[in-house]
Amino acid sequence: MPVVEEDIRYLIQIVKKDMEIKEKKRMLGNIPPRIKAIDRELRKMDDDLNETKQILDKLDTEKRHIDQEIKAHQAELAKKKEDQNVVKDNKVFKAMNAEIEYISKKIDQAEERMLVILEDGEVRRGEVAAMTNKINSEKNKLVAEKEKLEQEMSVTDDALKILGDEKVRILPHISEGVRRLYGRILVAKGDSGVANLVGDICQGCYSRVPPQTAHEVRRNDQILKCEVCGRILVYYESK
Ligand SMILES: [Zn+2]
The missing domain is CATH 1.10.287.1490 (Helix Hairpins)
Structure with a gap:
């Protein structure tokens, strides 16, 4: 992988x-x-x-x-x-x-x-x-x-x-560059450095992500950040 x-x-x-x-x-x-x-x-x-x-x-x-x-x-x-x-x-x-x-x-x-x-x-x-x-x-x-x-x-x-x-x-387990990025965002945000995408809504700040970005996030194959809150966006099926 x-x-x-x-x-x-x-x-x-x-x-x-x-x-x-x-x-x-x-x-x-x-x-x-x-x-x-x-x-x-x-x-x-x-x-x-x-x-x-x-x-x-x-x-x-x-x-x-x-x-x-x-x-x-x-x-x-x-x-x-x-x-x-x-x-x-x-x-x-x-x-x-x-x-x-x-x-x-x-x-x-x-x-x-x-x-x-x-x-x-x-x-x-x-x-x-x-x-x-x-x-x-x-x-x-x-x-x-x-x-x-x-x-x-x-x-x-x-x-x-x-x-x-x-x-x-x-x-x-996370590669150093991403781990550092995550750490920096975590310090800035306090609660989490990562946010899930539900539909096209960032669950970190509840703002809408552009459709193209949402589409790319759902592929889970590149590090993308929410333009509003700065958290790394990932996608998984949430209940
Ligand atoms: Zn956000």
Whole structure:
């Protein structure tokens, strides 16, 4: 096989690897944002639950406090009523009545607040149950998805290393002049120094190649470059 045709055969191998590398890098780029989003979702679930639990704790504390308050008031009330029974003086009796009324009012207020707390507590407990259900059903799914993505990332990383090694092994087969040309274009372009032609479109820059050039590229028997991006053009059947 003439040297140039052999060179092109190897360049085709290289551009196929480059396409694979590009695709894998694209995949790799998508994974970290999704993992971050999952972490955010997981954190939010826990935060929401903790927030509601804290509100419940506060309500419980207040409930205990009011409970004590009511008991203290009731004890005070009983004592006042007892004292009142032995009072002879009308004026003192009346004054004690006012005090008893005052304490009773305090008890009423505390009991009203207690009702509000109990109702609120019930609502919050329902919320906690719903959140816990949601966490139970969704957390495992998200964690599993995250683990899968991390695994995918590591597999893709490995595949990229292998592809890179394979490319390095192909290079020595190419004749020096073409290899240098390829190297220069690769450095300039960053992703690949070669591009496949699909129809008459350069797959490196997606510009149209003149029909005569496209025809010549498809013969794969001379080194031709894309006039727009400068990559070496080759031709192979792509899926
Ligand atoms: Zn091009």
